[in-house]
Each structure stands twice: as structure tokens, then as C-alpha cells.
Amino acid sequence: MSILLVEDDASIALVITAALEAEGFSVSRCETIAQRDDLLAGGGFEALVTDVKLPDGDGIETLDRVTARWPALPIVILSAQNTLDTAVRATETGAFEYFPKPFDIDELARTMRQAVGANGSAGAGADEPLGDGLPLVGRSSAMQSVFRMITRVLRNDLTVLILGESGTGKELVAEAIHQLGHRRTGPFIAVNTAAIPAELIESELFGHEKGAFTGAVARHAGKFELAAGGTLFLDEIGDMPMQAQTRLLRALQLGTIRRVGGHEEVALDVRIIAATNKDLGPQIAAGQFREDLFYRLNVVPINMPPLRERTDDIEALAKHFLQLAAMEGLPRRRLTAEASDLLSRQSWRGNVRELKNFIYRLALMAREEVIDVDTVSPLLRQDFAPSPSVSESPIDIEGAVTRWLADERPDAGSVYGAALAAFERPLFSEILRETGGNQLRAAQELGINRNTLRKRLSDLRLDPEEFVRRP
Template sequence: MTHVLLVEDDMSIAIVITAALEAEGFAVVHCQSLAERDRLLADRSFAALVTDVMLPDGDGIETIETVRARHPAMPIVILSAQNTLDTAVRASDTGAFEYFPKPFDIDELARTVRQAAGAAQGQRSPIDEPVAQGLPLVGRSAAMQSVFRMITRVLRNDLTVLILGESGTGKELVAEAIHQLGNRRTGPFIAVNTAAIPAELIESELFGHEKGAFTGAVARHVGKFEQAAGGTLFLDEIGDMPMQAQTRLLRALQSGTVRRVGGREEIRLDTRIVAATNKDLEPEIAAGRFREDLYYRLNVVPIHMPPLRDRRDDIDVLARHFLQHAANEGLPRRQLTPEAAGLLSRQPWRGNVRELKNFVYRLALLAREDVIDAESLAPLLAGEGGGVPEGEGGMQAGTDIADAVAQWLATTRPASGTIYDSAMAAFERPLFAEVLRETAGNQLRAAQALGINRNTLRKRLGELALDPEEFARRS
């Protein structure tokens, strides 16, 4: 693992630099002061140092000589908002590898650090590049840079955040990043999938209950709001929350207090709320399934997570990132050739980052060679050579449903807590395709056969990239 030390007290700048450097294959260790920098440099070596000049406890340029004395071969890149000739001269006099006045081109900075580390340690072949594991979010595409910028704007406040995006795009990772980098990082991060809790228990889970509040309440139960005190409460799949619970949640957000089921005491809230949904809430509001006033309470700062098809530039680095994680978890260590990475980048990935991760783990398990090229990757993508059909969710023809489920679990094995969502996504596309074949692409008849609203069917067909006209032509 190639590590870079970043000394920057402006968190909004630090998170963008970290993302760019991680996309270049570095692990970034970030600190915000000269004292922290010196402690880290006393314990270990780094491939490069990227440092701001004006720091809370001193001038980054004035102390470069002490760094040089301890690590003479480590290249140093200096950043500064003091864009004066004097600062440029001082940076040059230190023998810094490069000096960047702010604002600077983040891509140019990342390339410069790569060159600096290569000059000091010898360039690695791209196929051997490690992938960093710092921040939970990976990506340097324009779409993800917009996400990073929105994250930086909510780190120093407790504004409520609503994360919107398709299933599998990484909404929980955004919530985790907001927590880990924000001012509540020392508190707990409590995640709740509101769609997975039975409607009759959701109020108890969120707000707690007193002993004897209902049958089976044999002791006091502390709810998720209280468990998240001092930290962050992440309400996932908020669009599927029952209406009665929505009313209680709205009251809690308005009053800043909660009351346990069966209790009388008002408990003051001390938690940041981050919510997420894969649904378009405005049609849900129009249909009376989601409270409009709750929507405006939650939608203070919206963050839109892009689908993977809108960030194809990130697929290469994501795949390498997941291959490294797979190796860390005991699977064989694999590498991708540039051609294989390009082939992955051209796939539809309708299940977004989650589908890509599952496929990469399967690839690490099933690949025959340590270095995976496009020729050996293609059969796995096509469902041959021991792989499973990506387009049909891994359920092969000719098996009954029990066998198909067993086969799908054995080959795909989604992460714990995501099996239901992944199974529904895998089953839904071939199911809709079969019904469309039977109805010759007639959406009205297909919706009636499925027992769902025609508008719902049309929306899901678009999300699943199924064209009814194609089935009409086949008939």
C-alpha cells in the first residue's frame, strides 16, 4: 500500500484531494496540524507529503527543514491560498517537488503526486497499482465530485440530509462519510432500514417503548433515536415508512423530542438525521403514501447519488478497489488488465455499484488466472465458464425456483443485510421479461397479470432497461 500524508485543515478541500489521490491508487492519511504531522512522521514513512502553508499551529513552509532532516527522500507538494510571489519563492527554496496556489486543478495535483511518488520510489506498472481504502466513497468522475462537494457543505453543521438514488448506488456510504468526517464523528452511527421493520414494530424500534406498553413488552426498550444520541441516525428506505410512523417522525423532527411507546416522558433529541430512499417521493406524495410536510422536513439538503451508468469513468477504480477488498477478505488476489477494465466499464450494471461489487467478488473466486484479461473476463460476463448470466440475475433456465434461489445464493452471495433487495432485483427483471413475452409487449395486460399499476410497471421497465416494443416485435 502506497501512503500519502495530507496536511490540510480545510475539510472541504481535504475530502476532494483525498478522493482524487485514492483514485490514483494511494491510501491517504489526513491530519489538520503540524503537531499531528510530526507525530505521524515520527512513526512511519510516506511516499509523499502534501501540505498546506497556513495551519492552525504554524507555517507549513517554515517547518519543512525538520521534515527533510527526518525523511530526506520524501517528495513534498505545497498548497497555499497565499498566492503571492513571496510564498512561491519560499516554497521553491524548500526544494518542494511542486507548489500549487489555490484554487488548483485537482486532477493536475493527483498526477503530480503520482509523479512525485514515482520519482522517489520507482514507477509501478498500472496493473500492480494498489487501491486505497481510506474514505468509504471511491470515484473521481464529475458526477461523484458533485457528491463530494455536497458532503463537504454539511460536515460542520447538523442540517438534515436526504440522499436520493437508485438501489445499489451507495447511499449508506454517503451517510457514513457525513458521519465520519463531520462534527459528530465521536458519537454512534445507527443505521435503520425502515422498510425491513414490520409496520406494527417500527414505532417501538425508532422511539422505544416502556415495560407493559403492549403484549410482549416485558422490559423498557431504548429506541434508535436514543441509541444515536451524540451521533447520526440513518433512516434508509424512508419512502417505505408506514404513514402512522411518518406522523410520529414528523412530530419528533418538529419538536426535537421523542416519547417512548407507552411512556409520558419527553426525551430531548441529540442526533443528526440522514435519510435515504430509492423512490421518487413526489409521486408518492401525490398518491397519498408519503407526507408532504415530512418530505420538506427531510429534504433540507438533498444529495443525489448518480447511477453507475452516469459515472463509467469510476468503474475501473471501483473494480480494482473491490478486488483488493476481496483479497483482504481471503479470496485470491487478482488483477485486471486495462482491456479487462475497459470491458467492465462498457457493461450496463443495472444494479449499480452493488452489482459491480458482487460480480468482482465472484470474479476473484472463479477466475483461473491471477491476471484477468478481457478474453478470460468475457465468458464470466456472458454466464459461461462457471459464471452466471448477469442480465438474468444468475437464475439459469431449466431449474425450479428453489434450485434457482439456492444457485443464486451460492454464486452471488450478497452482503449481509442486502440479500432481500438483491434477490428482488435479480428476480424482477426475468419475471417482467417473461410476462412481456406472454403478452407480446402489451403493458396494460402485463400490469394486470402482475397485479401492479401500469405506471409502476412503466417506471420499473425503464429502470430495468426492458423495452416492451422489443417483445412486440418478437411476437
């Protein structure tokens, strides 16, 4: 089983080669697109693994000539440009799989076994190229999982259920699926089912006939009909009244709708994407949400991570929102590294939406083009109440101590550094004990970044596993 690896980073290539050879593959490596084409022309390869950014060009843009000549060759794409745009471009080439760097080497090896076994049965390429300006930002592993799920549903009409807290970007995911999928030339109709009065929701969704009820002076097309050929996004589906749930289930089962007061069956040509910020399990148990409807909607679940689980994305999100603010007429601003770090340590209970609103306000209120900590701190104190404890048992930590721990520390070898370490060890031990060794919650309690916590735990020789509560 021979694989061609196109990777100009010698260290990454060495690791990949060792892992694949351990699985029984024969790996040939090259560093450029030109070398790739020459080696492929010689034949004998059963799969191709390629980086995107190569010394002589873009590895994705040049794959068309590979797929044209060897359409059955499985292709796996690696990229350090971990954006939704890159994930979609990779999928649109017909690639077997896409891996954002850093990736799990064992997962890559498993994928290569599947790729060679599948004999390159990847999908067809796109009808037209896709541009930049995609609505989602994030390079964290949590967002990479979201990107990869999005790419899997672009060329089919499977029903998608997007789950996540308010403000995490559920509608943006729905828009991305529509804009990048094969229905992108059709309409995208979004309906907030929680905002429609219960007595009107059936008429809004399914339409009504003239005379169906008082005030129905003409036939009215519902959202299902308006979304024909495109996508219908049902937001806050967990708040839909039970009667409307029943009619929605019927529509999904039969592929038709009937207008209120009508008898004609209208065939559906629409993709359904639903979203909710509620845990539907307890609602099903309480009889507030139909279990059979849940299974109809939950064909492909996509879980949107809260911002506290993707703090590594905050700096990129802040830069993105500053750019958007400038495009919308606000002054052009940029953040210092220290200001970005301070934002990353903030608890954004409203998730990405709250961060966006704050960044826009920051762009408006800042007096200088460069926004530093002295500008950010007063607005944070002014606009945000202290974050509530996420632990079951509240921990009483003075705000001054929290801010002190978040500050840059002196050299650990100094007398002051040693004293600080002596203070921190019992404090960190108590936090870990209260949180059961949960580093995310411990970092939130301390008001510091999780990476900062990990470094301090390492310096203090504290192992979080020792504090994990075990049955």
C-alpha cells in the first residue's frame, strides 16, 4: 500500500511517515506541487496526503488536475489554516478527508486505512468555486469539529439539529450550510419559533387559505413554501407548541404540508435545519417535546461549543469583530497582545454574541487606534457584573487575589516568587479539590486563562488527577 505524502515541513513529515509505515504503508515524500505531479505520473500510489501551503503554490487549488487524471485516488488534506473556508475548499475538491493541524496521528492512520480500503470513493467536485467571507471564525479543536461536520452535510439534504447555548452562533452555522451547500441559489428563511404567538405559528409555518379564520382575507404562503428550493431554519425549536410540533412531524414524515383551512397537499422542496439552546431530553421526559419529532430532527447533530470551551478563539474573534466594525463605519482599531489576553480571561456568559457587542462598543469608545489594557479594563468593570461561580459549592475568593493571580509573575527564583508559590500552592490545591480536578472550572474560579493555570500547576508540581472525585 503505497502513499504519496506532500509536506514541506520535515518534522511533520517524519512523524506522519513513521506512523503510516508502522501501519504497513509504504510512504514516498516530496515537498512541492511540481514534485507531486512528477511522482504521480510515475504511478503506483494508492492514496495522496497533501499539505495546503507548499513552496510553489496552494495544494488545494492544484488538485483539480490530480482528480481529473486520477479520479479514484483518495486524497487526504492537511492544513494549518484552520478556517471554515479551508475545510470547505478541501471538501469541495472531493477529498476523502480533511485534517486541521495539529491532528491526531492515530486518527490519520485509521483514515488512511479506510481511504485505501474505499478505493478512493470520494464525492464529486463543486459546480462552482466558493469565495472567502465565510461567517464562522475559530481555530480551536472544538470549532474544527464543527467545521468538519458542516462539510459533511453540504451535498445532501439531511436534517440538521444545531445544539448550543444562546449566542454561540447557531444561526451562523445554518447560514454557512445553506451558503456553501447545493441549495445556495435558493432562499434562506429563518424563523424564530419562540417569537411567534402560539395561535399564529401554524399559519406562519404552513400558510393559510382565504377565510380560514377571522382576518384571513387572502391565501397566505407559509415559511415552508417561501423556502422552496432553499433552506428553512427553525430556531428555538424547543419552544414550539405541541400542536405545531405534531404538524411539523407530519410534514417531515410525508414531505408535504397542508395550509390552515385547506385540503390541498403541497409538496415540499426544502432543507430543514433546526436549533435550540435547550436540553431536549428533560423536555421529552416531561412531555413538552415529542420524542418522535426529536429523532426526525436529530439526523445530523452539530454541537456549538460555548466560548468558555474555546477561549483560544477569543483573540481571533476580537480581531474579526474589529474588522467588521470598521467595515460598518466605526473607527479602525487594533488590540495589543495584553488587551487580547485580558479579553481571553473574561467570562463571556453571552458567548460570541456578548463578545461581539463588547468589541463594537470598544471600537466606538476607544480614543486611540491601538487599544491597550488601560482602555479595556474600565469597560469590563463598567459593563460586566462579576461572573457567577460555576461550581456546585461557591468558593469565596477575594477579587483582589483573582486579579493578582492573573497578573504577570516575577521570576520564580526570586524571594518574592518563592513566597508567591508558597501562597499559590494551597490556594490552587483548594480550588482543585472544590472543582474535583476540573481545570476549566478551576481557571474560571481563579479568573485566569486555562493555559496559565496549566503552567502554574506544572510549576507547582500539582497534578489535577489527584483531585478527581472517583466513585
